[in-house]
Amino acid sequence: MNSLIDFLTTLFPNALLQTLYMVIVPTIVATILGFILAIILVVTKPDGLKPNSTINSALGFIVNIFRSFPFMILIVAMIPITRLIVGTSIGETAAIVPITIGAAPFIARIIESSLNEVDKGLIEAAKSFGATKRQIVFKVMIKEAMPSISIWNYIINNIYTWLYSYGRCSRSWRIR
Numbered sequence: 001m002n003s004l005i006d007f008l009t010t011l012f013p014n015a016l017l018q019t020l021y022m023v024i025v026p027t028i029v030a031t032i033l034g035f036i037l038a039i040i041l042v043v044t045k046p047d048g049l050k051p052n053s054t055i056n057s058a059l060g061f062i063v064n065i066f067r068s069f070p071f072m073i074l075i076v077a078m079i080p081i082t083r084l085i086v087g088t089s090i091g092e093t094a095a096i097v098p099i100t101i102g103a104a105p106f107i108a109r110i111i112e113s114s115l116n117e118v119d120k121g122l123i124e125a126a127k128s129f130g131a132t133k134r135q136i137v138f139k140v141m142i143k144e145a146m147p148s149i150s151i152w153n154y155i156i157n158n159i160y161t162w163l164y165s166y167g168r169c170s171r172s173w174r175i176r
Contacts, residue, residue: 018092026099033100034107037063039137041108042115049123049133066105074102114148115141 037059043049044056066074078098079089086094118141126140 022092022095022099026096026103029096029100030103030107033104034111037104037108038111038115039142041112042141043133043137049136063105063108066101067109069102071098071102074098111145111149114145117148118144 041056041059041063044052044059046053046056048056069077075098078101082089082094082097085097088094122140122144123136126136131140
């Protein structure tokens with residue numbers, strides 16, 4: 001009974017804070033990166049607002065490569081970059097870099113899919129009213145895609161929270 005009380009008062013709160021830190025920060029950064037990647041992918045697609053097949057193909061290839069990369073290999077491959085950015089390759093802060101890089105392509109594809117669902121008639125209507133490309137992206141496409149984006153990010157965040165909580169708690173139990 002004493003060990004359970006020790007666990008609940010010392011290890012569990014620390015593990016919970018570490019888990020929240022490793023879930024919340026990468027989620028925010030990956031969502032920002034995912035938004036940027038998705039907007040570029042949607043705008044540069046062949047029927048996009050500013051078609052550019054070179055950028056679209058290159059960025060699509062990079063996103064697909066990172067989506068198919070096994071996460072454990074990505075962690076090892078990111079060690080030099082993590083050391084450059086954070087100064088170390090061990091710890092909660094160091095884990096944020098590969099988690100973010102691993103999550104951003106998935107979020108980018110989800111947001112891209114949501115942006116592609118926006119009715120083309122709305123985009124054409126905005127063009128006919130003289131809206132700039134920037135206004136079309138930020139005031140029409142993102143605004144119309146936001147319900148779909150919110151639902152998908154809610155689902156993904158729940159999955160990440162469960163996975164990291166399970167990993168951290170199982171690790172805490174093994175320390176004893």
